[in-house]
Amino acid sequence: MAEVKEDFDPYILGICCNWCTYAGADQAGTSRMQRPANLRILRVMCGGRMEPLMVIQALKNGADGVLVSHCHVGDCHYVEGNLKTFRKMPLFLKMLEQFGVNPKRVKYTQVSASEGAELTEIVKEFVKELKEIGPNPLRMEE
Amino acid sequence: MSKTINNDEEVKIGIYICDCGINIAGVIDTTTLTEYAKTLPNVSLAKEYTFMCSSIGQEMIKEDINEGLINRVVVAACSPRMHEPTFRTVVREAGLNEFLFEQANIREHASWVNLDDSEGALKIAKDHVRMAVAKLNELKPLEVELVKVEPTCLIIGAGIAGMYASLDLAQEGYDVYLVEKEPTIGGHMAQLDKTFPTMDCSACILTPKMVDVEREEKIHLMTYSEVDNVDGYVGNFDVTIKKKPHYIDQEACTGCGACAIECPVICGNEFELGIGTRKAAYIPFPQAIPGKYTIDMTKCIKCGICASPDVCEPDAIRLDQKPEYIDVKVGTIIAATGWDLYDPTELKQYGYGKYPNVITGFEMERLLSSYGPLEGKPVRPSDLKPPHVLGFLQCVGSRDFRPGKNKYCSRVCCMYATKQARQYKEKHPEASVYIFYTDIRAFGKGYEEFYESAGENFNIKFIRGRIGELYENKDHSLIVRAEDTFLQKQIEIKLDMLVLSCGLEPRHDSDQIASLLTIQKSSDGFFMEAHPKLRPVDTLTSGIFIAGVAQGPKDIPDTVAQAKGAASSAATLMAMGEFAIEPYYSIVLEQKCSGCKSCQSLCPFNAISFDVIKNIAVINKALCKGCGTCAAACPSDAIVQNHFSDDQIFAMINTAIPPLAKTENGGK
Ligand SMILES: Cc1cc2nc3c(=O)[nH]c(=O)nc-3n(C[C@H](O)[C@H](O)[C@H](O)COP(=O)(O)OP(=O)(O)OC[C@H]3O[C@@H](n4cnc5c(N)ncnc54)[C@H](O)[C@@H]3O)c2cc1C
Numbered sequence: 001m002a003e004v005k006e007d008f009d010p011y012i013l014g015i016c017c018n019w020c021t022y023a024g025a026d027q028a029g030t031s032r033m034q035r036p037a038n039l040r041i042l043r044v045m046c047g048g049r050m051e052p053l054m055v056i057q058a059l060k061n062g063a064d065g066v067l068v069s070h071c072h073v074g075d076c077h078y079v080e081g082n083l084k085t086f087r088k089m090p091l092f093l094k095m096l097e098q099f100g101v102n103p104k105r106v107k108y109t110q111v112s113a114s115e116g117a118e119l120t121e122i123v124k125e126f127v128k129e130l131k132e133i134g135p136n137p138l139r140m141e142e
Numbered sequence: 143m144s145k146t147i148n149n150d151e152e153v154k155i156g157i158y159i160c161d162c163g164i165n166i167a168g169v170i171d172t173t174t175l176t177e178y179a180k181t182l183p184n185v186s187l188a189k190e191y192t193f194m195c196s197s198i199g200q201e202m203i204k205e206d207i208n209e210g211l212i213n214r215v216v217v218a219a220c221s222p223r224m225h226e227p228t229f230r231t232v233v234r235e236a237g238l239n240e241f242l243f244e245q246a247n248i249r250e251h252a253s254w255v256n257l258d259d260s261e262g263a264l265k266i267a268k269d270h271v272r273m274a275v276a277k278l279n280e281l282k283p284l285e286v287e288l289v290k291v292e293p294t295c296l297i298i299g300a301g302i303a304g305m306y307a308s309l310d311l312a313q314e315g316y317d318v319y320l321v322e323k324e325p326t327i328g329g330h331m332a333q334l335d336k337t338f339p340t341m342d343c344s345a346c347i348l349t350p351k352m353v354d355v356e357r358e359e360k361i362h363l364m365t366y367s368e369v370d371n372v373d374g375y376v377g378n379f380d381v382t383i384k385k386k387p388h389y390i391d392q393e394a395c396t397g398c399g400a401c402a403i404e405c406p407v408i409c410g411n412e413f414e415l416g417i418g419t420r421k422a423a424y425i426p427f428p429q430a431i432p433g434k435y436t437i438d439m440t441k442c443i444k445c446g447i448c449a450s451p452d453v454c455e456p457d458a459i460r461l462d463q464k465p466e467y468i469d470v471k472v473g474t475i476i477a478a479t480g481w482d483l484y485d486p487t488e489l490k491q492y493g494y495g496k497y498p499n500v501i502t503g504f505e506m507e508r509l510l511s512s513y514g515p516l517e518g519k520p521v522r523p524s525d526l527k528p529p530h531v532l533g534f535l536q537c538v539g540s541r542d543f544r545p546g547k548n549k550y551c552s553r554v555c556c557m558y559a560t561k562q563a564r565q566y567k568e569k570h571p572e573a574s575v576y577i578f579y580t581d582i583r584a585f586g587k588g589y590e591e592f593y594e595s596a597g598e599n600f601n602i603k604f605i606r607g608r609i610g611e612l613y614e615n616k617d618h619s620l621i622v623r624a625e626d627t628f629l630q631k632q633i634e635i636k637l638d639m640l641v642l643s644c645g646l647e648p649r650h651d652s653d654q655i656a657s658l659l660t661i662q663k664s665s666d667g668f669f670m671e672a673h674p675k676l677r678p679v680d681t682l683t684s685g686i687f688i689a690g691v692a693q694g695p696k697d698i699p700d701t702v703a704q705a706k707g708a709a710s711s712a713a714t715l716m717a718m719g720e721f722a723i724e725p726y727y728s729i730v731l732e733q734k735c736s737g738c739k740s741c742q743s744l745c746p747f748n749a750i751s752f753d754v755i756k757n758i759a760v761i762n763k764a765l766c767k768g769c770g771t772c773a774a775a776c777p778s779d780a781i782v783q784n785h786f787s788d789d790q791i792f793a794m795i796n797t798a799i800p801p802l803a804k805t806e807n808g809g810k
Contacts, residue, residue: 011799013795013799018223019662019682020662022223023223023682025251026221026224026247026251028250028255029221029249029250029251029254029255032254032255033255034255034257035255036256037252037256037259037261037266038262039251040251040266040273041251041270042273042791042794042795042798044770044786045769045786046768046769046771048769048770048774049769049770049773049774049786050774051774054792054795057792057795057796058798058799061798061799063798063799071662074653074657075656075657075662076746077662077682077683077769078660078767078769078771079657079660079746080746081746081769081770081771084771084775085774112662112663112665113662113664113682114662114664114670
């Protein structure tokens with residue numbers, strides 16, 4: 001299908017919650033789980049703090065992919081902050097598509113503090129997918 | 143171009159790049175990173191040092207602040223989850239507001255995950271430093287909130303872990319609410335016969351402690367109770383405890399047992415794992431504490447015999463008793479809920495539940511117990527004769543790497559199988575006893591000696607190899623085939639009985655407890671500690687601690703050690719009397735709030751109320767835990783979360799992505 005652009009180095013911005021996914025990324029590091037160097041992580045305290053506008057802004061600024069990730073449903077450090085984002089995301093992803101943005105540029109996952117291995121796999125896969133999609137056209141315009 | 147803080151002071155940022163020995167500098171070219179850092183907006187200086195967290199590193203920062211060279215600090219090092227508190231203290235001690243600090247994670251999120259990609263790691267490190275600077279430019283000084291810590295602890299689970307933690311805390315002078323869901327305290331240890339490696343009788347060392355717990359004035363024992371709800375925060379948890387109805391007034395009951403004698407309903411006895419029987423009116427075991435009776439309503443036929451004055455002289459029977467809810471306020475919580483035994487029924491190849499002579503190690507424990515259903519004389523279930531050839535199979539439900547199975551080692555089965563094998567040989571020296579194992583793990587004090595002696599002095603045969611096939615003969619004896627991996631040959635043995643050494647699992651309801659306490663579970667399903675080495679009894683939720691098998695499989699010595707550790711951590715917090723909480727609460731900007739109330743229903747902590755006169759939302763900062771959900775949702779941008787404001791987050795997003803042209807040439 002899509003051609004994989006090997007020389008393209010996707011820029012991924014992660015917006016992750018402090019208690020689960022950020023901690024999971026720490027665990028991946030402590031366990032020396034290797035992944036391609038494409039993910040930068042912006043830390044917020046809770047999944048509930050994530051706003052669709054943050055994702056849009058990152059895409060507008062040229063991020064090739066945005067990873068939004070928080071605790072599993074039921075695991076939230078703040079009881080149910082993540083649920084609010086959990087409800088918003090499907091709608092948001094639909095909206096993105098209508099705006100002409102490939103919704104595959106946004107990956108929405110739940111990664112716990114002990115799931116460094118899962119996060120590593122998610123990033124590997126995301127990088128592969130983004131290489132198929134190619135660079136963010138908004139970034140090319142710069 | 144330069145920003146200002148409080149009055150007209152210019153923003154002067156100091157960036158400190160940590161080598162972390164070779165952990166960072168071995169991968170990332172920290173000299174290039176330091177030079178790059180100097181080019182960022184409002185950066186006055188950038189320095190590199192081997193270990194920023196060392197006292198020399200800390201002094202470097204302090205000196206620069208004291209000399210007026212900088213007034214904000216970025217440290218690019220490990221995860222902020224590791225050293226943010228360290229560097230905030232440094233900044234505070236140098237006289238700056240500690241929230242004018244930002245840590246860039248260039249170790250866990252850069253060097254350690256890109257060990258073979260120096261360029262890639264450098265690229266991530268630069269982006270993280272740039273984002274930190276962007277945020278730092280927007281940061282505002284904040285005041286730490288001190289909250290009082292109630293000198294009272296809630297302990298959930300009264301197994302050996304919960305009991306020891308309670309005793310320690312009570313003796314230190316703290317009030318303890320010890321909540322146990324069963325009608326008695328003691329936990330699983332009460333069901334064990336002897337304990338490895340010293341072979342002391344479990345009941346003999348446990349029951350005196352149970353009595354101590356009951357007698358201790360500071361311990362408010364609540365058996366047959368469960369935690370129904372937990373609200374609040376560190377130092378100030380509001381807990382609702384549900385006392386289940388005993389259907390017997392516990393104050394009036396004298397424990398005479400007449401109700402149980404007269405009760406006509408006979409049912410399976412959980413304490414004996416169903417091997418023995420009890421009545422619907424019962425006491426779990428004779429030494430149970432409290433020694434009062436309970437009626438099992440799921441079994442009771444409401445005949446009313448026990449309620450007659452001839453039977454219950456003190457008139458304690460209350461067949462219409464209702465659950466009672468009790469509210470308590472505590473400063474700290476310890477979860478010590480223990481374990482469930484792995485159920486081997488799903489491993490069809492071993493025939494548990496199908497072949498009568500295949501039993502679990504826990505059942506064997508009851509068969510061997512001198513106060514168990516067989517008074518310590520194990521027999522094979524099919525014909526009630528003592529087995530001549532007895533086998534144990536190790537790692538049942540542990541160390542299994544198939545999807546959905548328990549990968550971890552349960553850490554007690556090698557030793558308990560050896561213990562049980564030895565106990566059987568002591569009673570039946572003529573019997574042959576085999577232990578089929580994967581590896582023998584005899585790691586504790588005196589364990590290796592115990593294992594050695596089992597082979598040498600008791601002639602127990604250890605065979606390294608899992609059982610591959612198992613058949614049942616007509617007489618219910620079992621044929622097992624295994625590979626002896628030392629001799630590299632197939633063996634076939636006829637056993638009279640096989641004991642499956644089942645592993646320990648997280649409690650089936652541990653999910654509920656975790657979400658009640660908002661604590662995390664590790665991938666094995668046990669409660670997760672805040673740090674695997676340095677904070678083994680803390681959780682990520684301040685004020686909540688874990689102990690015993692609830693945290694991970696362990697034997698009694700380790701359980702007791704951890705319980706004492708958890709008690710000490712809780713006591714430290716309560717002795718300090720105050721706890722500093724991060725001021726990440728949200729604030730409503732009055733002029734912007736339109737009074738739509740959409741934030742109110744989103745708050746998980748009911749921290750948002752509505753001021754009907756001003757027609758605006760009001761956030762109670764003591765109740766707000768700082769998730770920022772309201773700030774994300776406010777349609778008028780009227781809510782600001784401290785330290786994670788839109789200005790701060792969007793500043794990061796806006797600098798996070800370097801323009802393409804720059805990254806391709808010279809941007810690095
Ligand atoms: C067959 C077998 C033999 C063993 N033999 C030995 C031995 O010889 N030597 C040795 O050192 N170790 C031995 N062990 C290990 C030992 O049993 C454990 O180390 C010990 O039980 C751990 O104690 P605990 O307090 O953590 O958990 P538990 O004993 O499980 O106690 C937990 C308590 O919490 C209560 N509880 C659970 N959930 C809730 C809730 N939601 N609300 C309120 N209360 C709750 C439970 O009812 C229970 O009373 C053996 C284990 C097995 C399986």
